[in-house]
Structure formats: C-alpha cells, structure tokens
Amino acid sequence: MKKIIPLFLISLLFFSCSDNGFNNKNPYIPNYNFSVTFDLNLPAYSNLKFVSNAIYYAGPDVGPKGIYVFNTGSGYNAFDAACPNQALSSCSTLTLNGINLVCPCDNQEYSLFSGQGKLQYPLKQYRVEVIGSILRVYN
Known part of the structure; x- marks a missing residue:
C-alpha cells in the first residue's frame, strides 16, 4: 500500500501537466525552434509600446518567412509570417x-x-x- 500512494501521486502530477491549450501545428509551415528578443527601448521596436501596433521581423533565426509581433493592449501576440493555408512559395509571405x-x-x-481567418488554419502563433522592456518570442 505504501508503494501505491507515491506511484499514484507521481502519475497524478504527470497527467495534470498542461500546455495551456497552446497549439501551433500547421501542415504548411514547418516547426522551427527559435528564441528571439526585442528591446522595446530601441527605436526599431518602440512602436510595440503602443496598442494595435505591429512589427515584422525576418531574421534568419525565425523560419522561412519571419514573424509579426503585435501589441493587443492586454499583452503581445506573435505569429509566423507565412500564409497558414498555403504551401511556402514566393507569394506566401503575409503583409500587414x-x-x-x-x-x-x-x-x-x-x-x-x-489569429483567426475564414479558412481552415489560423495564423501559426x-x-x-x-x-x-524586453519581449522574448519563442517556439
């Protein structure tokens, strides 16, 4: 009986782990592991201090088309800059x-x-x- 209780507690912890419903799977956009930071005190990113402003970042470390970072007023969203319902091509970079x-x-x-649109896949978040004053965007 004493061995069953610790095993039960360990399995309870294992099954209670959550990813907060975060899902960014999309068959058209490959998964890239990355981490990039933005200093909001720098002029290039200072627009993100204001609600409803976005920046586009196309560094080599974030994937094939880059990312968009957006100030929602209650936080920040970051999305892949590739069209979520198109195969990667010369026309599949989203525009603001x-x-x-x-x-x-x-x-x-x-x-x-x-991140929602009218087609099957939403933006890859x-x-x-x-x-x-630092934003870290990562996958």
Whole structure:
C-alpha cells in the first residue's frame, strides 16, 4: 500500500501537466525552434509600446518567412509570417494591413488579435514572454 500512494501521486502530477491549450501545428509551415528578443527601448521596436501596433521581423533565426509581433493592449501576440493555408512559395509571405495580416496568394485576412481567418488554419502563433522592456518570442 505504501508503494501505491507515491506511484499514484507521481502519475497524478504527470497527467495534470498542461500546455495551456497552446497549439501551433500547421501542415504548411514547418516547426522551427527559435528564441528571439526585442528591446522595446530601441527605436526599431518602440512602436510595440503602443496598442494595435505591429512589427515584422525576418531574421534568419525565425523560419522561412519571419514573424509579426503585435501589441493587443492586454499583452503581445506573435505569429509566423507565412500564409497558414498555403504551401511556402514566393507569394506566401503575409503583409500587414492595419490590425490584420493578408495573404497575397489568396487575399485572405487574419486578425492580429486572435489569429483567426475564414479558412481552415489560423495564423501559426508563437509564445511571447515579457521581461521588463524586453519581449522574448519563442517556439
């Protein structure tokens, strides 16, 4: 009986782990492990201090098309810059249109607040961590 209780507690901890519902699986966009930081005190990223502003970052360390980072007012969202419902091609880099991203291949729009559009796959979202004036975006 004494051996069963610790085993039960360990299995309870194992099954109670959660990823907070975070899912960024998309058959068109490969998974890249990355971590990139943005200092909001630098002029290139200072627009992110204000609600409804976004920046595009296309460094070599974040995947084939880059990422968009957006200030929602209650936090930050980061999305892959590849069209979520298109195979990677010359036209599959999303473009910024106000608070939406537009896929030039099919003219579909996706909200930077939710990542949702009208087609099957939403924008591929990445995690964002805020540490003072530093944003860390990672997969």
